Amino acid sequence: MSEQTLTINGVSIDHRPGETILEAARRLDIDIPTLCHDDRIEPVAACRICLVEVEGSRLMQPSCHSKTQPDMVITTESQRVSRNRQFSLSLHMADTVSDRTIAEDANPNRLFELADIHGTAGLWPHVDSPRQGRPMDVNRFIHFREDRCIGCALCTRYCDEIEGVTAITLAHRGALTTISTADELSLTDTTCELCGGCIAVCPTGAMTEKAALAYGKPEKELEKIRTTCNFCGVGCQLDLNVDRDANRIVKVTPPPPGTTVNDGNLCVKGRFANDFIHHKDRLTEPLVRDADGVLRPTSWDEALDRVVEGLQGVVTRHGPHSLGFVSSSRCTGEENYLFQKMSRAAFGTHNVHQCAAT
Amino acid sequence: MTNSIPEIRDTDFMLVIGSNTSEAHPIIAMEMKQAVRRGAKLAVADPRAIWMSSIADWHLQIEAGSDVWLLNALAHVIIAEGLEDKEWIAENTEGFAAVKETVASYTPEKAEEVTGVPADMIREVARAYATTRKAGIYYTLGITEHTTGTDNVYALSNLVLMTGHLGGPSMGMNPLRGQNNVQGANDSGATPVFYPGYQWAKDEEVRAKFSAAWGVEQPDVPGLNLNEMMKKVGTQIKGMYLMGEDIVMSEPNVGRLEKALNDIEFMVVQDIFLNESCRYADVVLPAAAFAEKDGVFTNTDRRVQRVRKAIEPPGQARADWEIILDVMDRSGYENPPYEGIADIYAEMASLAPKFAGISHERIEDDGLQWPVHTMDAPSTIYLHKGGVLRGKGLFQAVEYRAPFEQADPEYPLVLSTGRTLYHYNAATQTRRVDGLTEKQPEAFIEIHPRTARVLSVDDGAMVDVVTRRGRVRCRAMVSRQVKRNTIWMPFHFAEARANLLTTDAGDAVTGTGEYKVCAARIEPVDDPDVRNVFPGSYQTPVELTAKQ
Numbered sequence: 074m075s076e077q078t079l080t081i082n083g084v085s086i087d088h089r090p091g092e093t094i095l096e097a098a099r100r101l102d103i104d105i106p107t108l109c110h111d112d113r114i115e116p117v118a119a120c121r122i123c124l125v126e127v128e129g130s131r132l133m134q135p136s137c138h139s140k141t142q143p144d145m146v147i148t149t150e151s152q153r154v155s156r157n158r159q160f161s162l163s164l165h166m167a168d169t170v171s172d173r174t175i176a177e178d179a180n181p182n183r184l185f186e187l188a189d190i191h192g193t194a195g196l197w198p199h200v201d202s203p204r205q206g207r208p209m210d211v212n213r214f215i216h217f218r219e220d221r222c223i224g225c226a227l228c229t230r231y232c233d234e235i236e237g238v239t240a241i242t243l244a245h246r247g248a249l250t251t252i253s254t255a256d257e258l259s260l261t262d263t264t265c266e267l268c269g270g271c272i273a274v275c276p277t278g279a280m281t282e283k284a285a286l287a288y289g290k291p292e293k294e295l296e297k298i299r300t301t302c303n304f305c306g307v308g309c310q311l312d313l314n315v316d317r318d319a320n321r322i323v324k325v326t327p328p329p330p331g332t333t334v335n336d337g338n339l340c341v342k343g344r345f346a347n348d349f350i351h352h353k354d355r356l357t358e359p360l361v362r363d364a365d366g367v368l369r370p371t372s373w374d375e376a377l378d379r380v381v382e383g384l385q386g387v388v389t390r391h392g393p394h395s396l397g398f399v400s401s402s403r404c405t406g407e408e409n410y411l412f413q414k415m416s417r418a419a420f421g422t423h424n425v426h427q428c429a430a431t
Numbered sequence: 432m433t434n435s436i437p438e439i440r441d442t443d444f445m446l447v448i449g450s451n452t453s454e455a456h457p458i459i460a461m462e463m464k465q466a467v468r469r470g471a472k473l474a475v476a477d478p479r480a481i482w483m484s485s486i487a488d489w490h491l492q493i494e495a496g497s498d499v500w501l502l503n504a505l506a507h508v509i510i511a512e513g514l515e516d517k518e519w520i521a522e523n524t525e526g527f528a529a530v531k532e533t534v535a536s537y538t539p540e541k542a543e544e545v546t547g548v549p550a551d552m553i554r555e556v557a558r559a560y561a562t563t564r565k566a567g568i569y570y571t572l573g574i575t576e577h578t579t580g581t582d583n584v585y586a587l588s589n590l591v592l593m594t595g596h597l598g599g600p601s602m603g604m605n606p607l608r609g610q611n612n613v614q615g616a617n618d619s620g621a622t623p624v625f626y627p628g629y630q631w632a633k634d635e636e637v638r639a640k641f642s643a644a645w646g647v648e649q650p651d652v653p654g655l656n657l658n659e660m661m662k663k664v665g666t667q668i669k670g671m672y673l674m675g676e677d678i679v680m681s682e683p684n685v686g687r688l689e690k691a692l693n694d695i696e697f698m699v700v701q702d703i704f705l706n707e708s709c710r711y712a713d714v715v716l717p718a719a720a721f722a723e724k725d726g727v728f729t730n731t732d733r734r735v736q737r738v739r740k741a742i743e744p745p746g747q748a749r750a751d752w753e754i755i756l757d758v759m760d761r762s763g764y765e766n767p768p769y770e771g772i773a774d775i776y777a778e779m780a781s782l783a784p785k786f787a788g789i790s791h792e793r794i795e796d797d798g799l800q801w802p803v804h805t806m807d808a809p810s811t812i813y814l815h816k817g818g819v820l821r822g823k824g825l826f827q828a829v830e831y832r833a834p835f836e837q838a839d840p841e842y843p844l845v846l847s848t849g850r851t852l853y854h855y856n857a858a859t860q861t862r863r864v865d866g867l868t869e870k871q872p873e874a875f876i877e878i879h880p881r882t883a884r885v886l887s888v889d890d891g892a893m894v895d896v897v898t899r900r901g902r903v904r905c906r907a908m909v910s911r912q913v914k915r916n917t918i919w920m921p922f923h924f925a926e927a928r929a930n931l932l933t934t935d936a937g938d939a940v941t942g943t944g945e946y947k948v949c950a951a952r953i954e955p956v957d958d959p960d961v962r963n964v965f966p967g968s969y970q971t972p973v974e975l976t977a978k979q
Contacts, residue, residue: 213866237464237486261870266852268457298741301728303721304855306608307436307458308730308798313722313741320742322722334436334734334798340457342855346867349720349860350742354704356717357746368715373747373757379714380672381761383697387670390696394652397660397668400621401675402613405726405738407775408751409612409619410627412674415755418645419764423623423632423654424668427616428676429609430657431683431937431944 077143082150088143094125094136098149105149106158106187108165108276109225110137113330113337114234120225121161122187125149133157155191162187163194165223168248169277171196176221179286180278181293184223202248212260214267214283214345217252221279224250228271228280235338240265252279267341273327282345285324290316295323302343303403309335309343322347384420393421402429433603434567434813435732435800440465442601444472444559444566448587449498449573449947453482454852456571456607456731463569472563474556476501476548477573478847479877479919480912489556495845495917496577496834496948497546501553502586503831504542506534508557509593515561519595523819526826530589533828545831547914561594565601572609572849576946578835580938585827592824598815608731610856611721615729618786618801619779623654628783644782647764657682658942662935665694672699674751675718677706680857680925683944684935686901701754704859707925718751719744725772726752727794729801733811735789736798834948835936838916842898842950844882845917848929849947858923874905874927876920878953883909888955895954896920901931904956918951 077088081098089097093116098105109120118135125136128146133154141147148154165184169176176182206219226243229252233239240263244253252271254263261267271280285292295314302309310333314324325344330337359376360368387395398416400409409427416425439445439462453460460483467473467486475484476491476498484490493501509515510531520527539550560566568591574583588604596602608614620627630637638649660668661682679685679692692698692711700712703720723744729735744750752772759766769775773791780786788803800810814820838845853871854861861867876896878888888894890909895902896918905920905927913919922929934949 213869234468235461235465237461266453266457267866267870298722298739299737300722300739300741301611301730301736303611303728303738305456306610306613306731307456308611308728308732308734308736309458310736315741322742334730334732335458336437336461338458338461341852341867342861343458346855346861346864347722348865349703349863350722351745352704352863354863355720355745355748356703356705356715357748358717359747360705360709360712360715362713368709368712373749376714376716377754377757377761380699380716380758383699383713384670384672385762387697391669393650394654395667395669397655397664397671399657399660399671399673399676399678400616402610402616403721404612404616404675404751405724405772406612406615406619406729406735407726407772407779408674408755409616409621410779411752411755411759411775413620413622413627414645415759415762415764417626417641417649418647419759419762421647421650423650423652424660425621425654426623426657426660427613427621428657428678428681429613429616430622431661431942 079141079143079145079147081147088141092141094134094139094141094147095123097141098136098147103149105136106191107137108183108187109227111227111231111274111330114227114230117226117230120165120223122158124157125154126151156194158191159194162191163197166193167197168200168223169221171199176278177293178291179281180272180275182278183276200248204249204251205245205253206251207253207257209257210259212265212267214341215260215269215272216281216283216286218279218281219251221277222252223277223279225276227274227276228252231270231274236266236268236270238264238266241271267345268339269341269344270338273337273339282324285314288323290323292324292326297326299328302339304342304346307335309333309339311339311343322350388420394424396420396422396424398422398425400425400427402427432605432607432732433597433815434601434605436462438601438813439463439567440469442466442471442565442567444474444563446474446476446556446560446566446568447483448476448568448570450569450571450607451477451479451481451483451849452569452607455609455850457852459569459607472559474559478914478917489552491546491548491552491556492914493546493548494914495847496579497831498574498577498583499579499586499829499831500537500542500545501548502583502590503534503537503829504539504546504553505557505560506530506586506589506593507537508539508554509561509590510534512558514558515593516595520593523595524592524824524826526828527593529828530593530826533830560590564596565599566594566596567602567605569605569607571607573947575606575938575941575943577948578936578938578945579832580943581940582829582832585829589826592826597819597824598813598817600813603813603815606731609850611730612728614731614733615727615735618729623656626782627779628785630783641782656942658935658937658944661688664688665691669695670697671695672701673708674701677702677708677857677859679707679710680928681922681930682935683930683933683946684900685928685930687935701751702859703748706857706859716754717746717748718754719748723748724750724752727776727791733800734798735786735794735801737791737794835934835945836899836948836950838950842952843916844951844953846896846898846932846949846951847917847919847947848922848933849919851921851923854921854923856923858925862923874903874920874924874929875908876905876918876953877908877910877913878918879913879915880909880911882915882918882953883907886953886955888953893956895956896932896951897954898932898949898951900934903927903929903931907953918953922946
């Protein structure tokens with residue numbers, strides 16, 4: 074069956090049953106813009122940005138949703154396609170904040186990025202039917218800004234299909250369609266597990282991080298440092314969004330879907346449990362216990378001397394096997410390597426074990 | 432894991448046993464949810480009704496600690512119905528006859544009596560597992576944190592070996608590591624029995640190799656594992672160095688341990704916070720958090736990935752590796768002149784063939800899954816491809832042994848402990864995140880409604896949980912998540928430490944403590960301070976959340 078082909082922009086490609094036009098185009102490195110689409114989620118063809126021409130079809134087809142057929146002839150770039158994109162982009166922009174600085178005050182805005190690339194049909198009057206917000210939602214992590222929402226439902230579909238908790242849903246109709254919860258409860262009172270996936274998929278920054286919003290620096294002004302999460306053993310890759318001048322982690326974002334082991338997903342701890350890093354309780358200086366039993370601050374010099382004296386004193390009195398070294402499975406591989414090397418080479422004992430052993 | 436996390440979504444059958452995946456490994460749970468959406472069958476074996484069991488085809492709600500009975504009964508059905516892969520067994524394994532003989536007496540009907548799982552359900556799951564090619568087993572501490580932990584793992588691997596569900600994609604035997612770098616810490620040799628790369632410390636040749644590499648004659652006295660070490664604190668162990676570990680929160684039976692800590696002569700704690708164990712420390716060293724240093728973490732599917740320094744540590748805090756280097760230096764040991772953290776990894780890789788092909792340079796963009804033996808070798812996505820690694824997969828016949836402690840008239844309930852989604856282990860980190868403490872402010876114990884009624888305990892009332900080792904006060908959460916004879920509590924809360932209650936009886940091989948089963952009783956208390964909330968409730972009064 075693999076001899077069957079179809080044509081995209083004049084280029085022939087083999088037909089794979091079940092494949093969408095978007096997927097086939099990607100195999101040819103043809104870029105079709107999308108707004109409401111995410112590879113992890115079932116397509117719904119809501120935003121109409123990805124419409125392309127299919128020969129013999131009176132209407133243009135949503136490429137995220139339409140399956141390819143053998144002998145299909147598809148055109149992804151034409152005057153008609155372009156006119157539709159610009160028209161759709163103008164419609165969506167009339168439904169959200171039009172001032173770019175405000176639109177990008179926190180998260181990146183895919184709508185404006187697409188408008189940059191494809192142009193619009195002009196700036197149209199703002200749709201006068203305000204969505205309902207969620208001012209009573211007291212959760213500390215996720216904030217919904219109704220004026221940015223374009224009703225693409227990526228967030229509710231992610232919540233439903235990927236996280237699988239179905240905490241948020243579309244509510245009301247037509248231009249009033251908004252994102253809500255059962256009985257309009259606070260997210261903390263729903264099945265929501267605060268994973269924040271709704272923030273990551275939102276193309277317009279309607280779903281945003283409460284703390285980062287309060288911090289006030291847009292994501293584009295922050296430096297992203299790729300690292301590995303320090304909680305469970307999945308090894309999620311995450312980007313620490315750092316304000317260099319303030320030496321501060323403002324928020325955590327996932328790498329794009331399809332690039333790392335976590336496929337663009339994070340859980341509540343990976344995404345939001347980072348306040349501890351800047352917590353006032355952090356230890357900032359070495360402490361040694363005084364003769365009167367109180368821990369007092371001291372210099373590194375004195376503290377390190379005390380450590381070596383203390384450990385070597387025990388070795389002198391009771392031998393090396395009276396020492397016990399407990400390392401942490403939260404520390405790095407190199408640190409665990411050095412720690413067991415210290416136990417075995419510097420103090421002469423195999424009494425070394427990492428904390429997760431029991 | 433023999434296999435990789437991204438393979439889970441393509442699997443056709445999953446046996447999830449002793450793993451509350453959606454709370455402890457949420458991202459792996461997402462993969463499993465996707466597989467289920469696609470039509471994969473899911474069997475969850477857990478004493479509690481957990482999130483995953485709500486979407487499972489079968490929930491095998493076993494009595495805590497009866498895993499070997501269940502697993503042997505599954506093996507019994509597979510063999511009795513001739514569903515084992517005879518050809519594969521003959522080619523790739525040894526010791527099958529003994530297992531066949533042992534499991535012969537583990538009939539599903541008798542298993543139902545011990546485990547509480549209906550015999551027919553055991554049959555259905557056994558058939559589904561044996562007859563599905565892409566069938567994976569996923570387990571975590573519900574399997575290993577028992578005095579029979581090693582037996583449980585053997586019983587699981589017997590299932591894998593008799594069906595040949597090994598050496599291909601989306602199958603295998605997959606322990607989900609509970610912490611970011613459990614795999615990496617073991618890989619690095621932070622265990623008394625192994626040098627880096629799982630080279631036996633008892634092997635004279637291995638010791639000679641490291642004696643030469645490190646320039647110091649290596650000790651030939653076997654080391655103590657963590658469980659033994661903790662039991663010998665104050666007697667054999669007179670000095671301790673703790674790096675990033677809060678033993679008085681996370682070790683079992685900490686009441687006994689804390690008494691012993693008073694007899695210790697010298698203790699160093701190196702951490703990012705003044706943790707509970709610092710009460711016994713002579714020196715406390717301030718360390719850098721993960722965002723403040725460079726290095727690697729190795730995840731549960733053997734993926735070595737970079738950790739990168741994003742910000743400077745606060746005050747005088749320093750990276751753990753820098754501190755260790757200074758301590759080694761001052762104790763008179765001369766390390767080679769490392770120019771940075773990459774050199775330290777390179778030294779380890781040069782001594783451990785499994786990681787010989789891994790360097791910081793190679794994992795700059797993407798992680799590598801070990802074993803990677805040479806610098807041009809690719810990741811090992813799944814193990815045992817084209818034959819079992821050790822040549823022949825070894826069956827291990829295991830008989831059921833009861834947990835160390837069983838319910839009796841004095842302590843009629845079975846206490847099990849674990850982790851929740853919103854906190855993490857000793858919770859030194861997560862309890863310092865407001866949004867999390869708001870969602871889950873305090874300790875609680877899950878009690879079945881009928882048990883609660885018999886004890887006259889209301890939902891949200893304060894109760895004492897009592898075992899032979901200790902007594903802890905926390906709030907009752909009346910819930911059908913647990914069975915009538917079982918109670919469950921998280922171990923995150925310093926003011927209600929579950930590990931004052933747990934037993935430090937350990938597995939004979941690994942020393943891992945039996946956190947999942949001990950005998951307990953509930954005593955209602957007349958506490959005037961009871962607020963009208965219950966734990967896990969989201970209607971949290973403000974004064975509770977304001978407390979740090």
